[in-house]
Amino acid sequence: MxxxxxxxxxxxxxxxxxxxxxxxxxxxxxxxxxxxxxxxxxxxxxxxxxxxxxxxxxxxxxxxxxxxxxxxxxxxxxxxTFSERDVADAIELRGTIEGLVARLAAERGAAPVVLREARACLQRIDELLRETALDDAAFARYVTHNERFHALLCELAGSPVLTQQLERVINLPFASPSGFVVVQANSPAARDMLLIAQDQHVQVLDAIEAGEGSRAEALMREHSRIARRNLREALHGTPTAAQRALPGVQLIRRRG
The missing domain is CATH 1.10.10.10 (Winged helix-like DNA-binding domain superfamily/Winged helix DNA-binding domain)
Incomplete structure (x- = not known):
């Protein structure tokens, strides 16, 4: 065509x-x-x-x-094409850098204006998750807000070097914060998984504001594991319409 x-x-x-x-x-x-x-x-x-x-x-x-x-x-x-390990490593690398970003934001002190914007972003996600189910439009809004929160998290560290490196990692195939979130669309456990992710968002902001660098770092490392879970579900779970529509999934070589 x-x-x-x-x-x-x-x-x-x-x-x-x-x-x-x-x-x-x-x-x-x-x-x-x-x-x-x-x-x-x-x-x-x-x-x-x-x-x-x-x-x-x-x-x-x-x-x-x-x-x-x-x-x-x-x-x-x-x-x-990419092995499953390639994609998992890219996700792990993003989690490692975001963890460092969160720790430095906590230790150095984050800009209050960026913290307020991040809180407002999470409030918009909370409003979406009050519904018992998300339709396609609501899910698309969630993806937008989720990506915005992760961008604001990077701003909180105030490090152009880390911002540049995180942008490079996010540009790796399938490594963005929303790279596999579409797998959750229309699944019975979708809202539950999004609630877990949102709770981690809230906790990491709390840790940053409290100056708890190690806790903030650990939370962001754990947060990336949700994407790892979605990767496994996309490649090895029962195929769903959302999984089949996942952009680029055909480029990932499944383990035998």
């Missing part, structure tokens, strides 16, 4: 077109339009996206840096 060409007014420079090509290519990979192991035909992709080969080449380089593509020995790129 051909993807619509970029509008003429979007052609405001190679950088802009490269970003758009990068986003389109990522969508195609996660949707299965470019299957794992497939070699990327630069000319064909350029024609499909309606852009020149230069921004496509830049987009391919960036996607290799993200970890979605691998450079081939004879030139060009292919779509990567």
């Amino acid at each position: 051909k993807i619509a060409s970029l509008p003429a007014d979007a052609a405001d420079g190679g950088g802009s077109q490269a970003v758009k090509a990068q986003l389109r290519l990522r969508e195609m990979i996660f949707a299965g339009g470019l299957p794992g192991g497939a070699r990327i035909a630069e000319v064909a992709i350029s024609e499909q996206l309606g852009v020149s080969r230069t921004p496509v080449r830049t987009a391919l380089m960036r996607l290799e840096q993200e970890g979605l593509l691998e450079a081939l020995p004879n030139g060009g790129y292919a779509v990567r």
